[in-house]
Amino acid sequence: MKKFDKERVLLAVAGPVIALVVAVALTSVVLLASGKNPIEPYTLMLEQISYSDVQVLTINQAGMYYLAALAVAVGFRMNLFNIGVDGQYRLAAMTTAVVGAHVALPAPLQIPLLMLVAMLTGAFWAGIAGILKTTRGVSEVVATIMLNAIATSVIGYMTLTENFGVPVGNNQTTGEMHESGWFPGISMGESGEIYGFVIIAALAGVLYWVILNRTRFGFDLRATGASPSAAAASGVNAKRMVLSAMLISGAVAGLAGMPILLGDTHTYSLSFPAGLGFTGIGIALLGRNNPVGIAFASLLWAFLDKASPALDYATPVAYDKEIAVIMQGLIVIAVVVSYEAVRRWGLKRQQRRVGEELAAAARDNNGNNDTVKEVAAR
Amino acid sequence: MANHDIRLIVRKGTVHALVGENGAGKSTLMKILYGMQKPDEGTIAVDGTRVSFSSPADAIARGIGMVHQHFMLADQLTVLENIVLGSEKLHGIGGAARRKIAEISERYGLGVRPDAMVEDLGVADRQRVEILKVLYRGATTLILDEPTAVLVPQEVDALFDNLRELKSEGLSVIFISHKLGEVLSVADDITVIRRGTTVGTAIPSETTPRQLAELMVGSELPTPETAESTVTDRAMIEVDKLKLLADGESGRALLDDISFTIHEGEVLGLAGVEGNGQTELIDALIGLKHADSGVIRMAGEDITDLATRHRREQGIGYIPEDRHRHGLLLESPLWENRILGHVTERPNAKGFWLDPKGAQADTRRIVEQYDVRTPGIDVTAASLSGGNQQKLIVGREMSHKPRFLIAAHPTRGVDVGAQAQIWDQIREARREGLAVLLISADLDELIGLSDTLRVIYRGRLVADADPATVTPEELGSAMTGAASGHLEHVEEDPEEGSADASEDEAR
Numbered sequence: 097m098k099k100f101d102k103e104r105v106l107l108a109v110a111g112p113v114i115a116l117v118v119a120v121a122l123t124s125v126v127l128l129a130s131g132k133n134p135i136e137p138y139t140l141m142l143e144q145i146s147y148s149d150v151q152v153l154t155i156n157q158a159g160m161y162y163l164a165a166l167a168v169a170v171g172f173r174m175n176l177f178n179i180g181v182d183g184q185y186r187l188a189a190m191t192t193a194v195v196g197a198h199v200a201l202p203a204p205l206q207i208p209l210l211m212l213v214a215m216l217t218g219a220f221w222a223g224i225a226g227i228l229k230t231t232r233g234v235s236e237v238v239a240t241i242m243l244n245a246i247a248t249s250v251i252g253y254m255t256l257t258e259n260f261g262v263p264v265g266n267n268q269t270t271g272e273m274h275e276s277g278w279f280p281g282i283s284m285g286e287s288g289e290i291y292g293f294v295i296i297a298a299l300a301g302v303l304y305w306v307i308l309n310r311t312r313f314g315f316d317l318r319a320t321g322a323s324p325s326a327a328a329a330s331g332v333n334a335k336r337m338v339l340s341a342m343l344i345s346g347a348v349a350g351l352a353g354m355p356i357l358l359g360d361t362h363t364y365s366l367s368f369p370a371g372l373g374f375t376g377i378g379i380a381l382l383g384r385n386n387p388v389g390i391a392f393a394s395l396l397w398a399f400l401d402k403a404s405p406a407l408d409y410a411t412p413v414a415y416d417k418e419i420a421v422i423m424q425g426l427i428v429i430a431v432v433v434s435y436e437a438v439r440r441w442g443l444k445r446q447q448r449r450v451g452e453e454l455a456a457a458a459r460d461n462n463g464n465n466d467t468v469k470e471v472a473a474r
Numbered sequence: 475m476a477n478h479d480i481r482l483i484v485r486k487g488t489v490h491a492l493v494g495e496n497g498a499g500k501s502t503l504m505k506i507l508y509g510m511q512k513p514d515e516g517t518i519a520v521d522g523t524r525v526s527f528s529s530p531a532d533a534i535a536r537g538i539g540m541v542h543q544h545f546m547l548a549d550q551l552t553v554l555e556n557i558v559l560g561s562e563k564l565h566g567i568g569g570a571a572r573r574k575i576a577e578i579s580e581r582y583g584l585g586v587r588p589d590a591m592v593e594d595l596g597v598a599d600r601q602r603v604e605i606l607k608v609l610y611r612g613a614t615t616l617i618l619d620e621p622t623a624v625l626v627p628q629e630v631d632a633l634f635d636n637l638r639e640l641k642s643e644g645l646s647v648i649f650i651s652h653k654l655g656e657v658l659s660v661a662d663d664i665t666v667i668r669r670g671t672t673v674g675t676a677i678p679s680e681t682t683p684r685q686l687a688e689l690m691v692g693s694e695l696p697t698p699e700t701a702e703s704t705v706t707d708r709a710m711i712e713v714d715k716l717k718l719l720a721d722g723e724s725g726r727a728l729l730d731d732i733s734f735t736i737h738e739g740e741v742l743g744l745a746g747v748e749g750n751g752q753t754e755l756i757d758a759l760i761g762l763k764h765a766d767s768g769v770i771r772m773a774g775e776d777i778t779d780l781a782t783r784h785r786r787e788q789g790i791g792y793i794p795e796d797r798h799r800h801g802l803l804l805e806s807p808l809w810e811n812r813i814l815g816h817v818t819e820r821p822n823a824k825g826f827w828l829d830p831k832g833a834q835a836d837t838r839r840i841v842e843q844y845d846v847r848t849p850g851i852d853v854t855a856a857s858l859s860g861g862n863q864q865k866l867i868v869g870r871e872m873s874h875k876p877r878f879l880i881a882a883h884p885t886r887g888v889d890v891g892a893q894a895q896i897w898d899q900i901r902e903a904r905r906e907g908l909a910v911l912l913i914s915a916d917l918d919e920l921i922g923l924s925d926t927l928r929v930i931y932r933g934r935l936v937a938d939a940d941p942a943t944v945t946p947e948e949l950g951s952a953m954t955g956a957a958s959g960h961l962e963h964v965e966e967d968p969e970e971g972s973a974d975a976s977e978d979e980a981r
Binding site: 309310311312313314315316318319322323325326327328329330331332333443446447449450453454455 | 853
């Protein structure tokens with residue numbers, strides 16, 4: 097049994113490692129093709145790890161990526177493709193910002209209230225796609241893409257000055273939130289402040305694992321993802337499962353914008369980060385929908401984001417920071433290919449090993465053939 | 475290792491049977507012969523020339539053709555179109571092809587109509603189209619993979635006539651099967667394969683099915699006969715005028731006017747050619763499809779509107795006909811598969827929470843008790859052979875003390891030792907009051923295990939029979955719709971006597 101555990105770890109690590117190696121190699125090819133040094137950009141970026149301000153920025157960014165990717169992963173675990181995380185977290189952040197600006201409760205109440213608002217908004221927006229799928233059979237992919245566009249328009253409308261918008265300079269915000277709703281950060285002195293919400297993100301990861309692996313609901317969800325037909329025969333109500341998964345995914349997505357909203361900007365504005373939801377899809381893929389894997393993937397992604405600007409200012413030769421974007425794109429493609437390859441290879445390998453072990457056992461038992469006969473003749 | 479040290483010689487103009495249990499390695503061997511897989515060692519020679527196949531196209535070029543167990547025909551095309559598809563170069567797609575097909579059909583007595591739509595053909599006709607397809611491509615050696623699995627006895631006889639025709643024309647046939655009676659009646663030579671290697675050859679005229687079975691499994695053959703009746707008068711499952719319509723416009727009745735009662739301690743065997751409503755009946759009983767009209771009662775309680783999970787919690791056990799689709803999570807470890815279907819019940823769960831420890835411990839028990847051959851409970855279900863997967867499923871379902879068991883092909887693909895064990899389990903549970911709906915393509919199993927027999931044909935229960943007296947041939951004719959009502963055996967007395975005798979022998 098020990099052997100198979102080691103095997104599992106090997107298989108789990110092989111996929112991402114192969115993908116990363118391939119992505120780095122391909123990026124080098126791109127660099128070579130454009131007549132640049134194919135190694136130096138990596139060393140420049142790696143140097144950035146040692147700067148504490150880059151570390152803080154990376155962790156803060158990773159916290160948001162982590163929540164967005166968890167939201168995507170919940171859907172993935174049952175073969176639901178929630179592309180709408182992007183719309184869900186933006187709408188949730190906007191709504192939360194508005195509520196935070198107009199409601200003033202003491203902090204112990206205000207922060208849970210804001211989180212609840214964010215989760216409900218995200219769940220509501222994802223739930224629309226869930227209901228469309230269960231009642232009308234509309235593909236959640238199409239519905240959530242549409243809902244992203246609608247979310248953008250709704251946010252645009254709600255942040256008009258005659259509604260909840262407050263112009264600040266040439267930016268359009270939702271007004272400053274009451275201070276009781278600010279989530280306390282962890283000060284790192286000169287280097288800045290780590291968002292306190294990063295801890296919530298980590299807790300969400302733990303909760304995700306517990307629910308999926310230790311509850312009946314989680315088992316049903318995973319079973320549905322692994323084999324819809326077997327899950328149905330085992331008594332899973334497929335429609336209810338789709339709706340629940342969409343609601344949970346949306347609720348988690350709603351939290352994705354909270355680290356920066358409650359920890360830094362305290363308002364929703366035109367410059368609020370966009371695209372977290374799409375990045376989350378890539379990160380969930382890279383992290384294999386596993387909470388620890390997603391954590392590493394989020395950190396890697398955030399690091400590439402935050403270390404790459406240094407390329408622009410490098411001396412004597414400056415590089416384009418878009419190299420990091422190319423790398424991220426290549427990682428996603430490589431991940432998809434390498435995971436499938438590793439998965440098949442792993443299955444085959446295990447089948448063969450089981451066959452071998454059984455053959456070996458059969459050889460050892462050759463003397464015991466009589467007992468087999470007895471069983472059969474009974 | 476799926477195959478090793480295989481030695482197989484097929485003479486020209488003969489039917490050569492390859493027998494072995496499922497999982498013995500027959501399919502792998504055939505894939506190698508047909509170029510779908512490359513051997514790691516060893517050689518293949520055709521007409522004395524050593525050959526190496528890297529694709530089925532190579533094999534066909536050498537005159538080796540394969541008729542798969544699952545037919546590979548396009549339903550929406552005619553027979554002619556299906557046959558020429560992919561071989562347009564041979565005789566075109568028009569008159570020449572039609573003439574060629576007619577000629578082959580005539581020569582081997584296949585009786586294929588080139589312009590019929592494949593979707594209108596029955597299973598036996600489709601099989602003949604598959605055979606013709608292979609002959610059309612110039613095959614001189616035909617591999618038939620379990621060709622009789624989908625046929626009723628009368629159709630099997632017709633197929634064997636075709637095979638004799640083929641060999642009299644100088645063609646060779648490799649016939650894969652694990653039905654020994656058939657093998658002995660049609661084959662000229664027999665090669666037995668066990669655990670991936672050829673263990674011997676037999677000459678049909680000098681061999682009995684029992685000897686062959688012993689060679690095949692290395693042990694004795696069990697019989698499915700049941701002993702004294704345990705049927706009670708307490709109804710466990712009552713189905714009353716069940717009707718299920720197809721989705722969509724047509725609204726064709728998939729099940730029509732189905733009524734039956736299974737008492738505690740009773741096994742009701744349902745005979746029928748696959749695709750006559752068995753799947754739909756199972757779905758309706760387990761709650762995957764809801765009946766359009768009619769009532770299902772379990773122990774007097776109306777369960778017609780209950781959801782699947784609720785029904786299973788009430789004590790419905792389910793051995794599905796397609797274990798990969800309905801019974802297992804192939805890429806999950808065995809102990810998670812042990813939870814599947816019983817996630818709300820002990821030892822798998824404590825209230826809202828899963829109990830992995832409990833499930834793992836119980837999986838070990840099942841593996842031990844049901845002789846599931848596996849190195850551990852953490853391997854994926856996909857890495858077990860079909861028979862071992864089945865044993866795990868049976869173990870899982872029996873572990874929850876079902877009151878009503880739906881057993882669809884419970885011993886399909888299972889080795890003979892395990893087959894006996896599964897039969898024993900069903901008999902034992904029956905003695906304790908289990909009601910069983912048994913669906914099986916193996917008529918001997920049906921007749922041997924059942925207390926009552928029903929025949930399903932086109933969604934209706936058309937006939938019933940007494941398993942003590944009915945013969946497989948009589949059942950077969952009802953399965954094709956040729957007979958209905960109560961199947962009375964004509965020569966009641968001598969048959970009764972011989973049935974008793976064989977039962978005594980089995981004890």
